[in-house]
Amino acid sequence: MKFLEYTNLDSLNMFMGDLNLGERTIKGCLEAYSCKHAGTDKRLSLSLENEMLDYLGKSSDTDSSSPVDLLLSRSSRKALIYLVLTLYQMYPDYDFSAVKAHQFFSEESWDTFKQIFNNYMSEASKEWAERNEDGSLLEVIYKALDEVVKLAECEIYVYNPNPNADPFLEEGAIWSFCFLFYNRKLKRVAGFRFCCTSNLASDAFLADSPLYGEDEEIFDDMDM
Numbered sequence: 001m002k003f004l005e006y007t008n009l010d011s012l013n014m015f016m017g018d019l020n021l022g023e024r025t026i027k028g029c030l031e032a033y034s035c036k037h038a039g040t041d042k043r044l045s046l047s048l049e050n051e052m053l054d055y056l057g058k059s060s061d062t063d064s065s066s067p068v069d070l071l072l073s074r075s076s077r078k079a080l081i082y083l084v085l086t087l088y089q090m091y092p093d094y095d096f097s098a099v100k101a102h103q104f105f106s107e108e109s110w111d112t113f114k115q116i117f118n119n120y121m122s123e124a125s126k127e128w129a130e131r132n133e134d135g136s137l138l139e140v141i142y143k144a145l146d147e148v149v150k151l152a153e154c155e156i157y158v159y160n161p162n163p164n165a166d167p168f169l170e171e172g173a174i175w176s177f178c179f180l181f182y183n184r185k186l187k188r189v190a191g192f193r194f195c196c197t198s199n200l201a202s203d204a205f206l207a208d209s210p211l212y213g214e215d216e217e218i219f220d221d222m223d224m
Contacts, residue, residue: 001041001085004032004188008144015131016194019124024174026124028194030141032148033089035082035187044088048081051097071102080105083157083180086189104161113156113179114138120175121194141192149183149190156181172198
């Protein structure tokens with residue numbers, strides 16, 4: 001996957017990168033990629049394809065919880081590989097399984113994204129309105145994404161894994177979302193992850209952590 005640079009995405013990332021709202025901090029990031037293999041993508045794509053084919057070979061038609069139906073289509077497997085490769089780019093330290101990732105992807109509409117955004121990013125939107133006069137935050141995000149992936153032609157996915165294995169959650173996280181906008185014709189994927197963390201949880205963590213000087217006193221009292 002090749003990272004694509006867009007000025008409009010950069011300006012949005014500057015605003016959403018670490019937006020302190022008092023008790024909470026919003027962190028958002030928009031990234032765009034072309035579905036062109038780069039670096040280890042080809043090897044990883046082959047590995048993901050083999051993983052899915054192996055899963056298909058072992059799956060039973062009576063297993064209603066399996067994602068067999070969609071994985072049978074080569075074009076669907078290809079789309080899934082691009083989505084997983086995008087996740088690898090966004091979170092290079094996390095090992096994604098194609099089969100497991102598929103079970104956590106759900107296809108959504110722009111209206112669903114809009115509803116989630118308005119519900120969870122309302123404070124960020126108000127902050128944006130106070131600083132900018134060139135449209136609402138959602139409108140600017142729409143224009144930026146449309147420039148990259150032509151939203152009318154996009155498939156929109158949300159990645160919603162089990163909380164115990166969510167690579168997007170961090171210390172003090174309150175909520176987290178990751179949307180992927182995939183244009184098959186343009187062979188491009190745009191990723192938008194946004195989360196909210198509690199500043200109170202961070203402050204409590206720091207308060208509970210011993211200071212460096214306190215550590216020295218503890219070790220001074222120990223018999224070595």
